[in-house]
Amino acid sequence: MKLTWSDVTPLSARLNRRGFLAAGAALAASPALALTGAPSSLSTDQPPNSFEEITNYNNFYEFGTAKEDPARHAANMTTDPWSVEIGGLVERPGSYGVEDIAPENALEERIYRLRCVEAWSMVIPWIGVPLASVLQKAGVQPGAKYVAFETLYRPDEMRGQRYPILDWPYREGLRLDEAMHPLTILATGLYSDPLPNQNGAPIRLVVPWKYGFKSIKSVVKITLTDNQPVCTWQKMQPSEYGFFANVNPEVDHPRWSQATERRIGAGLFGGRQETVRFNGYGDQVASLYAGMDLAKNY
Numbered sequence: 001m002k003l004t005w006s007d008v009t010p011l012s013a014r015l016n017r018r019g020f021l022a023a024g025a026a027l028a029a030s031p032a033l034a035l036t037g038a039p040s041s042l043s044t045d046q047p048p049n050s051f052e053e054i055t056n057y058n059n060f061y062e063f064g065t066a067k068e069d070p071a072r073h074a075a076n077m078t079t080d081p082w083s084v085e086i087g088g089l090v091e092r093p094g095s096y097g098v099e100d101i102a103p104e105n106a107l108e109e110r111i112y113r114l115r116c117v118e119a120w121s122m123v124i125p126w127i128g129v130p131l132a133s134v135l136q137k138a139g140v141q142p143g144a145k146y147v148a149f150e151t152l153y154r155p156d157e158m159r160g161q162r163y164p165i166l167d168w169p170y171r172e173g174l175r176l177d178e179a180m181h182p183l184t185i186l187a188t189g190l191y192s193d194p195l196p197n198q199n200g201a202p203i204r205l206v207v208p209w210k211y212g213f214k215s216i217k218s219v220v221k222i223t224l225t226d227n228q229p230v231c232t233w234q235k236m237q238p239s240e241y242g243f244f245a246n247v248n249p250e251v252d253h254p255r256w257s258q259a260t261e262r263r264i265g266a267g268l269f270g271g272r273q274e275t276v277r278f279n280g281y282g283d284q285v286a287s288l289y290a291g292m293d294l295a296k297n298y
């Protein structure tokens with residue numbers, strides 16, 4: 001059965017499923033949500049994909065390249081204990097716990113479109129915190145211009161890492177203004193559950209106006225730098241995957257069109273839709289790229 005937003009139990013009524021959210025904490029975090037059950041202004045009102053769709057059709061090459069591999073194999077990844085090393089050009093470098101980065105009383109629900117560079121898309125109700133709040137905790141030094149991210153490297157638990165599919169560990173990066181943008185979050189939950197392993201437990205980046213590969217999973221390292229970070233896909237095939245990777249229907253992938261996308265779960269015939277610039281978040285983010293040639297800076 002396909003869920004529509006109105007079919008989804010309001011957040012306030014789902015708070016204690018598996019004990020992920022303490023009711024009081026989430027109410028404090030989002031009074032508007034608690035009162036109305038409506039998504040916040042940063043969320044889309046498009047119907048979210050089902051939990052089953054979101055957790056069974058994944059890209060997480062650390063567990064294999066097929067869409068069903070992560071759901072099959074990611075349970076092998078140990079996510080507790082977990083810490084994130086925040087370093088580089090910050091005032092308070094160190095090892096941060098997930099609960100320090102995303103404390104319960106700061107969690108927000110964000111329902112975002114996710115547009116994969118492979119031309120499929122979903123709508124996902126994340127729970128998380130703005131990345132800006134985390135960077136402010138660590139204290140960004142004036143010289144910082146970029147933020148670099150790294151995924152866990154643990155081949156004994158991540159079977160894909162035993163093969164040279166990608167240059168492990170998976171790495172990604174953002175310009176500092178992109179990282180500080182209110183739409184950019186670190187997610188720790190999905191619907192009202194803690195993030196399932198296949199979606200990047202216990203903490204992953206979500207940048208909704210960029211192709212999905214920028215939203216790096218299972219993050220263990222965040223480094224503030226003055227140099228543009230190395231990004232796994234860009235390094236592997238720079239003519240196909242750029243540093244910015246902003247969703248852009250006018251710039252085709254060299255091997256396929258980016259003009260349209262297949263919405264997962266929308267059915268065999270109703271599923272194809274036009275791709276929108278910046279994945280529909282242009283009003284919020286286009287100004288970040290004023291004066292830039294987005295065909296050149298793809």
Ligand SMILES: Nc1nc2c(c(=O)[nH]1)N[C@H]1C(S)=C(S)[C@@H](COP(=O)(O)O)O[C@H]1N2
Binds near residue numbers: 060212213214217
């Ligand atoms: N570490 C890591 N992060 C990753 C990937 C990956 O293979 N490894 N795949 C990316 C791609 S291509 C997409 S489309 C999204 C998919 O996120 P989802 O499976 O939660 O929908 O994760 C991104 N983050």
Ligand SMILES: [Mo]
Binds near residue numbers: 117211213
């Ligand atoms: Mo992707």
